[in-house]
Amino acid sequence: MHIIESGNVAAANGVKLANVKVIAAYPITPQTPLTEKLSEFVDAGEMDAQYIPVESEHSALSVCIAASSTGSRAFTATSANGLLYMNEQLHWAAGARLPIVMCVVNRGIGSPWTVWNDHQDAISQRDTGWIQLYCCDHQQIIDTVIQAFYLAETVSVPVMVCYDGYILSHTYMPFEIPKQADVDKFLPSFKPEYALNPNQPANLNTVTLPDVRPDVRGDMAPGYMEIRHNLHADMRDAIDVVGDIDKKFNQIFGRGENPYIETYRCDAAEFVAVCLGSLSYHLRDVVDILREEGIPVGVAGLRLYRPFPDQAIRDMLADLKGVIVFEKALSYGNQGALFADIKAALYSSKNRPKVHNYILGLGGREIKTAHLVDALRNSCVDTDKVGDTPVWIGLKM
Amino acid sequence: MTEKTTILNLSEDELVHPGNRACAGCGLSIVYRIGLKALGRDTILVVPPSCLTVLQGLYPIAATQLPCLNVTFASTAAAATGVLGALKAQGRESTLVAAWAGDGGTSDIGIQALSGACERGENFIFICYDNEAYMNTGVQRSGTTPQGVITTTTPFSGKSQKKKDVPSIIAAHGIDYVATASAAYPLDLYDKIVKAKTMNGPKYIHIHTPCPAGWGFNPRFTVKIGKLAVETGLYDLYEIENNKWRLTGASKKLIGKKRTPVNEYFNTQNRFKALSDEQISDIQKEVDIKWQSYDETYGN
Numbered sequence: 001m002h003i004i005e006s007g008n009v010a011a012a013n014g015v016k017l018a019n020v021k022v023i024a025a026y027p028i029t030p031q032t033p034l035t036e037k038l039s040e041f042v043d044a045g046e047m048d049a050q051y052i053p054v055e056s057e058h059s060a061l062s063v064c065i066a067a068s069s070t071g072s073r074a075f076t077a078t079s080a081n082g083l084l085y086m087n088e089q090l091h092w093a094a095g096a097r098l099p100i101v102m103c104v105v106n107r108g109i110g111s112p113w114t115v116w117n118d119h120q121d122a123i124s125q126r127d128t129g130w131i132q133l134y135c136c137d138h139q140q141i142i143d144t145v146i147q148a149f150y151l152a153e154t155v156s157v158p159v160m161v162c163y164d165g166y167i168l169s170h171t172y173m174p175f176e177i178p179k180q181a182d183v184d185k186f187l188p189s190f191k192p193e194y195a196l197n198p199n200q201p202a203n204l205n206t207v208t209l210p211d212v213r214p215d216v217r218g219d220m221a222p223g224y225m226e227i228r229h230n231l232h233a234d235m236r237d238a239i240d241v242v243g244d245i246d247k248k249f250n251q252i253f254g255r256g257e258n259p260y261i262e263t264y265r266c267d268a269a270e271f272v273a274v275c276l277g278s279l280s281y282h283l284r285d286v287v288d289i290l291r292e293e294g295i296p297v298g299v300a301g302l303r304l305y306r307p308f309p310d311q312a313i314r315d316m317l318a319d320l321k322g323v324i325v326f327e328k329a330l331s332y333g334n335q336g337a338l339f340a341d342i343k344a345a346l347y348s349s350k351n352r353p354k355v356h357n358y359i360l361g362l363g364g365r366e367i368k369t370a371h372l373v374d375a376l377r378n379s380c381v382d383t384d385k386v387g388d389t390p391v392w393i394g395l396k397m
Numbered sequence: 398m399t400e401k402t403t404i405l406n407l408s409e410d411e412l413v414h415p416g417n418r419a420c421a422g423c424g425l426s427i428v429y430r431i432g433l434k435a436l437g438r439d440t441i442l443v444v445p446p447s448c449l450t451v452l453q454g455l456y457p458i459a460a461t462q463l464p465c466l467n468v469t470f471a472s473t474a475a476a477a478t479g480v481l482g483a484l485k486a487q488g489r490e491s492t493l494v495a496a497w498a499g500d501g502g503t504s505d506i507g508i509q510a511l512s513g514a515c516e517r518g519e520n521f522i523f524i525c526y527d528n529e530a531y532m533n534t535g536v537q538r539s540g541t542t543p544q545g546v547i548t549t550t551t552p553f554s555g556k557s558q559k560k561k562d563v564p565s566i567i568a569a570h571g572i573d574y575v576a577t578a579s580a581a582y583p584l585d586l587y588d589k590i591v592k593a594k595t596m597n598g599p600k601y602i603h604i605h606t607p608c609p610a611g612w613g614f615n616p617r618f619t620v621k622i623g624k625l626a627v628e629t630g631l632y633d634l635y636e637i638e639n640n641k642w643r644l645t646g647a648s649k650k651l652i653g654k655k656r657t658p659v660n661e662y663f664n665t666q667n668r669f670k671a672l673s674d675e676q677i678s679d680i681q682k683e684v685d686i687k688w689q690s691y692d693e694t695y696g697n
């Protein structure tokens with residue numbers, strides 16, 4: 001069935017189709033309509049789940065952590081300061097290897113207060129051990145939410161599904177709601193390796209020593225470092241799993257084929273603009289204009305940001321003349337986080353392209369097509385003129 | 398009231414193993430051992446960082462036989478809510494959920510989540526063992542540290558503020574059962590937990606829990622000191638059941654009787670050594686006024 005609805009409603013429908021059993025969330029703009037929709041689904045009996053109206057985001061993720069540890073599929077959603085308020089629990093959920101899925105409806109963070117879109121919230125949490133997927137449109141939101149549960153439960157790592165506040169969360173677009181029977185065929189039910197159970201008592205998340213230690217039978221149990229190494233190794237393996245899941249999804253639903261990077265006019269491109277989220281669709285218009293001018297440029301939107309698909313990045317960008325990274329976030333005092341990641345991925349390539357960095361759209365600052373055209377043209381025409389430090393677009397100073 | 402448990406009919410099922418990592422003479426070891434007997438085997442525990450985390454053992458060895466979810470400091474009651482939500486979703490509602498936290502995890506950093514869970518009416522038991530400071534991190538003041546007590550963050554003149562009355566705060570949520578208990582009266586605690594298990598919604602039990610290491614006394618005096626806190630009238634054992642407040646056990650027996658002077662309790666512990674005679678006589682006056690009203694209201 002096709003409907004025309006908001007990005008938040010697309011996400012809520014994905015959660016419903018994924019048969020989530022425990023939902024806990026706390027309202028924050030622009031995530032709020034998603035939370036409201038889910039409570040509607042549950043209250044109307046359209047969804048057989050526990051909806052827990054917690055008193056904070058810290059508690060929202062705590063509920064999900066405990067519900068997941070007890071063997072139920074759990075979901076939460078937040079934005080901006082709500083995500084930051086969860087920080088401790090983000091690390092905890094990843095360390096405890098819980099397949100929780102969370103929508104992050106991207107918004108700038110205070111101070112000063114802003115309710116408008118940028119990516120600083122999710123980017124600032126990139127090292128928490130969560131998988132991060134980014135969406136460009138409503139169809140991707142609903143599809144990615146469903147895929148995210150499969151991914152999380154396959155690799156036992158929690159997943160953030162990120163989409164732009166307002167630009168996607170509050171705008172209306174047509175999208176297809178997959179059939180429940182197809183989703184059930186795609187997404188197996190949640191079967192945790194262990195769930196809290198008095199018949200099989202276990203003490204979870206205990207204090208763990210720096211070194212390995214024998215258990216009561218004399219078998220060696222991992223220390224903290226082995227446990228953390230496994231999280232990293234499984235996250236690296238998740239890159240292939242994302243590809244496999246994309247194939248399976250495509251077979252059933254006929255959508256996919258770009259699990260890591262979604263490209264536009266990158267064939268025979270000498271330059272590629274790279275970004276996260278809905279900005280890549282905006283950049284398609286920009287590329288069309290520059291292609292008219294004869295500049296061989298394309299766009300690449302990353303769907304997967306953590307784990308970082310560095311091989312896919314190299315395959316796509318290594319032999320270009322220039323890569324131009326547009327970012328709605330930065331690592332203050334340094335440069336854009338994505339910019340740094342892309343440069344690191346390309347470092348081992350023989351013919352490294354020039355890599356430029358533009359910072360834009362912070363706190364919802366309007367992103368003008370003309371500005372994007374100028375910036376991208378500058379980077380393509382005069383690759384040496386733009387240096388290594390990020391250039392701010394649309395700044396009025 | 399159901400029949401009182403005695404040492405003769407106390408469950409012999411040991412759910413906390415000897416040789417755990419608590420200090421010698423730890424009041425928590427007493428209440429945890431007895432408390433788990435009362436909770437029974439069909440229970441899932443939720444525990445935040447505290448001396449209890451350490452007592453329960455270091456991975457991969459556990460000192461207890463109940464399933465336990467260790468959680469972050471501020472999240473105990475929210476995590477208990479999550480366990481309940483999953484049990485409900487799976488139709489496993491007969492399993493009991495009990496959160497067991499220290500005074501810091503309850504009255505300070507954990508109070509928001511606890512208040513939220515009480516307001517939502519979550520069907521769980523929250524047990525606070527109150528050793529009146531942050532012991533796990535080396536005896537810093539907490540909201541429930543009594544006035545005048547020396548801790549590592551009130552090092553010379555003692556804490557200037559009064560002890561936070563957590564049971565009253567929780568009772569103000571209008572939940573059906575709030576009780577206080579003491580490590581010195583473990584069977585009274587046992588019966589209170591057993592009673593709490595029969596009730597619906599949030600249940601809160603606050604246990605005064607002497608700590609030789611943090612309070613500065615010889616480990617063999619744990620029970621004696623726990624009893625003194627009650628016998629001096631400083632720490633009262635009571636229940637608030639369906640909004641009705643009543644003294645219980647050893648405190649009830651004090652109604653109309655002469656109490657031990659508070660000084661005798663203070664003298665047993667190093668942590669009170671900064672209390673001046675004037676402060677002690679002020680505290681004695683407060684206790685006398687409180688007990689006068691108990692005598693008038695509950696005496697006959």
Ligand SMILES: Cc1ncc(C[n+]2csc(CCOP(=O)(O)OP(=O)(O)O)c2C)c(N)n1
Nearest residue numbers: 446447448470499500501502530531532533
């Ligand atoms: C967010 C956070 N802040 C601080 C700590 C450090 N910490 C661990 S246990 C503890 C004190 C616990 O005190 P209490 O709850 O009274 O239990 P006790 O150790 O006294 O038994 C503190 C401050 C922590 N683990 N997490």
Ligand code: SF4
Nearest residue numbers: 420423448532608610
């Ligand atoms: S510090 Fe106190 S509460 Fe903690 S284990 Fe030792 S005696 Fe028990």
Ligand SMILES: [Mg+2]
Nearest residue numbers: 499500530532
């Ligand atoms: Mg304490």
